[in-house]
Amino acid sequence: MTSTQPTTQQPTTQSIAAYLAALRLQLAPITLSEREEILREIAAHIRDSFEAGTPIDTVLSRLGTPAQLAAEYRDGQLIRAASRSLSPLTLLRATLRLATKGVTGIIVFFGAFIGYITGGALVIGGILKPFAPNQIGLFTTNTTRDVWKQTGLVTNDARHEIFGWWGIPIALVSGVIVLILTTLAIRLFLRLSQRVQRSL
């Protein structure tokens, strides 16, 4: 076959090797065994296409740049892995990735962010309450005859505290519930977004 003439073989082998090396680097976040399997398959594809008579430049350009190709693999991986993860960091990273792709993703990302902040603040408040009982809690303030409530999680002007020491378990439990609900909501959204992509 003309494609294996000695004159074209050298640059061809080089450009294939360069492509695969770049792809290997870009696929770094993926597990070793899966990465090698991907590289083996892409190498077979390049070889088959080339041997069928497609010029090597065309073969490689149709695959996309190594960065583009690797991104397609990683996108699926990140979201799939995150939809089973419990780590706020992983989940936020996945929603951040989705946020770059549409309005729903942006809303979910900010929802997730607010959820984690709120849940985290409640838990931290519950833990710190014993150390700063007058600064942390849910307070009401009575002024003159009007009874109006001024509520806040942190205030120095405490007149009457609503929950007292009960604030600790209440803050801890509600904080944990907010964190769990946030996590479940993100995972549900990630699963749904995978399903939408699939069933479009």
Add this chain to the structure above:
Amino acid sequence: MARNKLEPDSLSSEALSSRGGPWEAQLRKGALEMAALAALWNGRLYGLEIIRFLEQHSQLVLAEGTIYPILNRLKTEAMLTSEWVEADAGHPRKYYSLTDAGRQRLRLMATAWVDFARGVDNLLQPVLTNQEPTQ
């Protein structure tokens, strides 16, 4: 003035396969997953065969880099299995086959797709029959 006149060329599959807007990329990507499953309906194929099958049977000309990540994902979702087969060519090729779950998914997708397409067809009928909007 036929300002909004539809050019038939813009609807051809060739035009659809060229670079379009992001919506088109999303649409193609979604459809491609179903197309990849459908290509395997009659038996196992390797990546390049799937690409050729789609080109021959549907004029779905695709950037080849998109099909392999899709196959990879479908395999992780247990819709496909794969095996390396030593070919006549002298190097092994990765063959994909549908699992039972994959068949089941494809049946559901096909039904949903046909219903969806029928609805969209109805919507597009006036666009296609009246070449020029009444002014």
